[in-house]
Amino acid sequence: MTINFESDKPIYIQIAEEIENGVLSGAFAEETQVPSTTEISVSYKINPATVLKGMNILVEEKVLYKKRGVGMFVASGAAEQIRQKRKENFFDHFILDLIDEAEKLKLNKTELMQLIEQGYQSGRRS
Amino acid sequence: MNGIEIVQLTKEYKDIRALDGVNLTIQPGKIYGLLGRNGAGKSTLLHMIANRIFPTSGEIRMDGESVFENDRVQGRIYCISEMNCYDADDKVYKIWNWVQNCYPGFSMEYANQLAGKFGLNIKKKPRQLSTGYNTIFKIVTALATDADYILLDEPILGLDANHRELFYKELLANYAERPKTIIISTHIIEEIADLLEQVVIIKEGQVLLDLPIEEVRKMGYSVTGKKSEVEQYCSGRTLLGEEELGGMKTAYIQGEPGEIPAGLEAAALDLQKLFIRLTNS
Structure with a gap:
C-alpha cells in the first residue's frame, strides 16, 4: 500500500482505494483477513478514525465484511465487483480526461488514436 | 465522559490578554491538534487545563468538575511542556518512581520498553540530556502514565526524523491499545495532520476554528x-x-x-x- 499524502484525494478515500488495489492484485485474497484498523493506522501514521472511515466505505460496498471479534475480511466476488465499478469510472476518469488533455495540446482524434496504438505496440503493454 | 469544557476563559498578563473569552469543548477519546502562531495562547490554554497557571476569569470543567486545584481531576491529566514539574537533577528512572506515585496507572515496564526503542538512557539526569532526548524523556513519561487526558505541548521539539516517526507510531499504538484524549500542540503541522481527528486553531487568544479534520x-x-x-x-x-x-x-x-x-x-x-x-x- 502506498498513501500519497500530497494527493488532492482525502486520505480515507486513498485508504479504500489502496485496499481495493490489494484485492485486485491478489495481495488480499477473497475470504482472507485484511490488516486491522490499528495495523494500518500505526503503519501509515494515520488517525484510526480516518482509517475506519475508508474501510467502512468498502463494507458498505460489500467488498469487505466484518467478522465480530475477529476483523475485516474480503468478500467473495470482491475482485470482480471492484473491476466492474472501476470500469464504469474508467470512461469518466480516464477517457474524458485523456481527450481533455489532448485538446489542450491540440492533438486531433486521429493523432490521439495513433498514440494509443503506439502505446500498445511499445512492448510495455501486451 | 463529557470531556473538557472551557467556558469564557480569559488570561491577562500585565499588558497582554493571552486568552480572550475562549469557549471550547474537548470531546473525549479523540486526538486533537491545537494550532496557533507563536504567542497565540496555546501553551497558556494547556497550562491552565493542567492547573499550572490560573485564569483571570472563566472556568474549565472536566466531566462537570472544575480542574482548578482539584487533585482527583488532575490525576487524570498529564501535561508536558517547557515548564517542568520534576527535578532535572534526578535520574530519569527516579523521576519515573515519583511520577508513579501521582499516576498509579504509570507502567514502568512500558516506559522502559519505550526508552529502549528510543535509545533513552534512564540512568541519566534530564539536565544531562540533549534537547531531543529531553523531549523523548517527556513523551515516554506521558505515554506511560496512562492518564485519560494527555496534553503534549511541542512534543517533537529537537527530535530527528527517525524519532519523530517512531513517536507517531508509538502514540497511535498507545491510543489504539487504550483510547484517550490527546491534545498535540505543535508548529510542525504537515507531519501531524493525519494523526488528528479534530483541529482547533487559535489566533490572538481566541478560537478561530474547531472542526473534524475531514471538514478542514x-x-x-x-x-x-x-x-x-x-x-x-x-x-x-x-x-x-x-x-x-x-x-x-x-x-x-x-x-x-x-x-x-x-x-x-x-x-x-x-x-x-x-x-x-x-x-x-
Whole structure:
C-alpha cells in the first residue's frame, strides 16, 4: 500500500482505494483477513478514525465484511465487483480526461488514436 | 465522559490578554491538534487545563468538575511542556518512581520498553540530556502514565526524523491499545495532520476554528491560472490570499470548489496551507 499524502484525494478515500488495489492484485485474497484498523493506522501514521472511515466505505460496498471479534475480511466476488465499478469510472476518469488533455495540446482524434496504438505496440503493454 | 469544557476563559498578563473569552469543548477519546502562531495562547490554554497557571476569569470543567486545584481531576491529566514539574537533577528512572506515585496507572515496564526503542538512557539526569532526548524523556513519561487526558505541548521539539516517526507510531499504538484524549500542540503541522481527528486553531487568544479534520479540507481551495481569468473567477468569492508569478495567479478561496471553469486548475488546501492563510495577519 502506498498513501500519497500530497494527493488532492482525502486520505480515507486513498485508504479504500489502496485496499481495493490489494484485492485486485491478489495481495488480499477473497475470504482472507485484511490488516486491522490499528495495523494500518500505526503503519501509515494515520488517525484510526480516518482509517475506519475508508474501510467502512468498502463494507458498505460489500467488498469487505466484518467478522465480530475477529476483523475485516474480503468478500467473495470482491475482485470482480471492484473491476466492474472501476470500469464504469474508467470512461469518466480516464477517457474524458485523456481527450481533455489532448485538446489542450491540440492533438486531433486521429493523432490521439495513433498514440494509443503506439502505446500498445511499445512492448510495455501486451 | 463529557470531556473538557472551557467556558469564557480569559488570561491577562500585565499588558497582554493571552486568552480572550475562549469557549471550547474537548470531546473525549479523540486526538486533537491545537494550532496557533507563536504567542497565540496555546501553551497558556494547556497550562491552565493542567492547573499550572490560573485564569483571570472563566472556568474549565472536566466531566462537570472544575480542574482548578482539584487533585482527583488532575490525576487524570498529564501535561508536558517547557515548564517542568520534576527535578532535572534526578535520574530519569527516579523521576519515573515519583511520577508513579501521582499516576498509579504509570507502567514502568512500558516506559522502559519505550526508552529502549528510543535509545533513552534512564540512568541519566534530564539536565544531562540533549534537547531531543529531553523531549523523548517527556513523551515516554506521558505515554506511560496512562492518564485519560494527555496534553503534549511541542512534543517533537529537537527530535530527528527517525524519532519523530517512531513517536507517531508509538502514540497511535498507545491510543489504539487504550483510547484517550490527546491534545498535540505543535508548529510542525504537515507531519501531524493525519494523526488528528479534530483541529482547533487559535489566533490572538481566541478560537478561530474547531472542526473534524475531514471538514478542514472543505474550508478552502486554491485556483491557479491566467491572472485575468483567476480575478474574474474570484469576484464575489471570499479570498483568503493570493500570489502572483508573472502572468499567473493563484488565489486561495474560502469554501468548497464547485464547477471550475476550463483553463483554471483547482487544488485542495491541506491543513498547513489553510493554517497559513487563516492566521496571516
